[in-house]
Structure formats: structure tokens, C-alpha cells
Amino acid sequence: MERKDNGRLEGRTAIVTGSTYGIGEAIAKVLSSEGAISIITGRTDEEGERVAEEIKSAGGAAEFHHLDVTDEKEVDEVTRATYEKYGKIDILVNNAGIAGPNKPTHEYTREEWEYVFDVNVTGAFLCTKHVVPYMKKRGGGNIVYISSIYGIVGAQDIPAYHATKASNRIMAKIDALLYAKDNIRVNSVHPGFIWTPLVKDFLTDQSENLGGTIEDLRRELDAAHPIGHIGEPNDIAYGVLYLVSDEAKFVTGSELVIDGGYTSR
Known part of the structure; x- marks a missing residue:
């Protein structure tokens, strides 16, 4: 994705979790195309370096940090390194997540259930926990939780995943209330079926x-x-761009559904 001239996020620093492929990769690339420094994070180093190099080749700014969001020590190290290098963290996109087993609830083992929550819910919590103090020092910021349409409506598959996405939706609303006084806006995005x-x-x-x-x-x-x-990953990325830009300065605690009308029936 080529760098654009609009510069809606010029000079801002954005940590995007799970950004080595798919929706996270698209988000990191779109944010960088509008002037942000994209901090690519994930567990696959080769793919993370690829995304960072593609952003830089397109004229943007990016760097990759290995990050398992379930490891609080790693979360602390990545957020601290970002703050120490750039003096701020303006944007956090809690995108990292796994689907988990596709089977009925009663067939899950406790370990399977808890692992999905560990990544999708606790991982997002840890990233928010460690980013908020830096945003407060900065005087504001933006956090986006990538939820799902199945954080709003039910479905007959991957029950742990859907339950975590409902958690992400409410986490965004709670954080929006907690940190509004700190000029930190928090919203959730709810993708439908994206390729x-x-x-x-x-x-x-x-x-x-x-x-x-x-x-x-x-x-x-x-x-x-x-x-x-x-949909395509960029459909979600541009929704995130809006939420973290100044155009959305009055938007917090909201849920942006991007699903091609799927849940409107």
C-alpha cells in the first residue's frame, strides 16, 4: 500500500497486535499509509518482518516486535521499548486472537476454553493495561478492540471465540468510561465475514x-x-482508521459493525 498525502495520523505511534497477516496486517498498513509509525507485533517473526519491510518499501514507517500477548513480560517489554524510542504511544489496536476448536460447548476441555480466553481476552487486557499509563502521560490516545459480529449476535460454531468477542465488546465500553477523563477514546470494531x-x-x-x-x-x-x-481486510482497516483519527473525536464506547449488511436481516 502506497503512502498517501492526507497524513491523518502523521507522526503518531500505533501498536497493532496480531499484525503479521490478515486484518491486523491490513490495519498496520493503512495506518502507516496515513503517517503513523506502525509497530507490527505477533508470534511469527518472519511474517512480521515481511509486513514491516513492505510498509517501509511503500514509504511508511514500521518496525516488528515479537509478541505473545499472553506473556505479560513481553507485553511490558514491547510497550516500554516503543515509548522509550518514540516518547509516546498514541494508538493501540487489540487485534490478536485465535478461533479455538469448532465444536459444541460441552465437548470443550477446560484447557481449550481457557486458552482461547487467555489469548483473546486476557491478551487484550494485558496490552491495554500496559499502554494506558503511557497514553495518560501523553495526554490522550485511542484504543480499538477488534471484536466480531458474533460479539453481538449468536452463532452455532466456535463458541469460545464468540464468547471472547462479546467480552471484547464490553471491555471497550468499560474502558471508554474509565478513561474518557484522560482523553483516551476506546471503541470496538465488529467484522463480519472477511476473507x-x-x-x-x-x-x-x-x-x-x-x-x-x-x-x-x-x-x-x-x-x-x-x-x-x-469483505476484505482493508474494509476493516479503514474503519479502524476512522476511529483513531481526529474525525472521530466525539466517538467513544461505540461499536462499528462492518459486515456488508449480514446482521441487518
Whole structure:
């Protein structure tokens, strides 16, 4: 993605968790295209370095830090290193997450259930915990939780994932109330079906269990959306860009649904 001239985030520092692929990668690239310094984080070093290099090749600013959001020591190290280098942390996007097993609730082991919560909920908590003090020093900031449409409505699959996304939705509202006085805005974004590895894996699983080709299932999924197709990672990235920009200065505690009309039926 080429650097743009608008500069809506010029000079701001943005930590994007889980930004080595998919939606997180798109968010990091869009923010950098508008002038932000994107701190790429994730557990796959090779992919993280790739994303950072692609941003820099396009004229943006970025660097990669290895980060497992469930490891508080690593979270502290990455946030501290970012603050010490740039003197501020303006934006945090809590995007890192896993789907977990796709089976009924009663078939989960406790360990399986808790691991999904550890990554998706506790990981987001740890990042917010360590970023907020730096934002307060700065005099403000923006936090975005990447939730899901299934943080608002129910579904008959991956129950732990959906439960964590409901948690992310409420975490954003709580933080919005707690930190409004500190000029820290907090919102949640709720993607519908976006063509990412998670959705590809979902269709692969459906194909194996129910039959039919992935291509046929993709067409059925496209047709289920009033707009006629599922989304792309950039559709979410531009929603995040709006929320962390000055154009959204009166927006906090809100939930931005980006789903092609899927949940409007």
C-alpha cells in the first residue's frame, strides 16, 4: 500500500497486535499509509518482518516486535521499548486472537476454553493495561478492540471465540468510561465475514464436514450478504482508521459493525 498525502495520523505511534497477516496486517498498513509509525507485533517473526519491510518499501514507517500477548513480560517489554524510542504511544489496536476448536460447548476441555480466553481476552487486557499509563502521560490516545459480529449476535460454531468477542465488546465500553477523563477514546470494531485465514479455515472445515467445494461454499457465503460478497481486510482497516483519527473525536464506547449488511436481516 502506497503512502498517501492526507497524513491523518502523521507522526503518531500505533501498536497493532496480531499484525503479521490478515486484518491486523491490513490495519498496520493503512495506518502507516496515513503517517503513523506502525509497530507490527505477533508470534511469527518472519511474517512480521515481511509486513514491516513492505510498509517501509511503500514509504511508511514500521518496525516488528515479537509478541505473545499472553506473556505479560513481553507485553511490558514491547510497550516500554516503543515509548522509550518514540516518547509516546498514541494508538493501540487489540487485534490478536485465535478461533479455538469448532465444536459444541460441552465437548470443550477446560484447557481449550481457557486458552482461547487467555489469548483473546486476557491478551487484550494485558496490552491495554500496559499502554494506558503511557497514553495518560501523553495526554490522550485511542484504543480499538477488534471484536466480531458474533460479539453481538449468536452463532452455532466456535463458541469460545464468540464468547471472547462479546467480552471484547464490553471491555471497550468499560474502558471508554474509565478513561474518557484522560482523553483516551476506546471503541470496538465488529467484522463480519472477511476473507482471511480464519474464514478460509472455516470454509475448509465446512467442506470436509458437510461436503461441497470451498469455491461453492464461498459463493453461498457471498450470497448471504445483502451487499453481495464477503469483505476484505482493508474494509476493516479503514474503519479502524476512522476511529483513531481526529474525525472521530466525539466517538467513544461505540461499536462499528462492518459486515456488508449480514446482521441487518
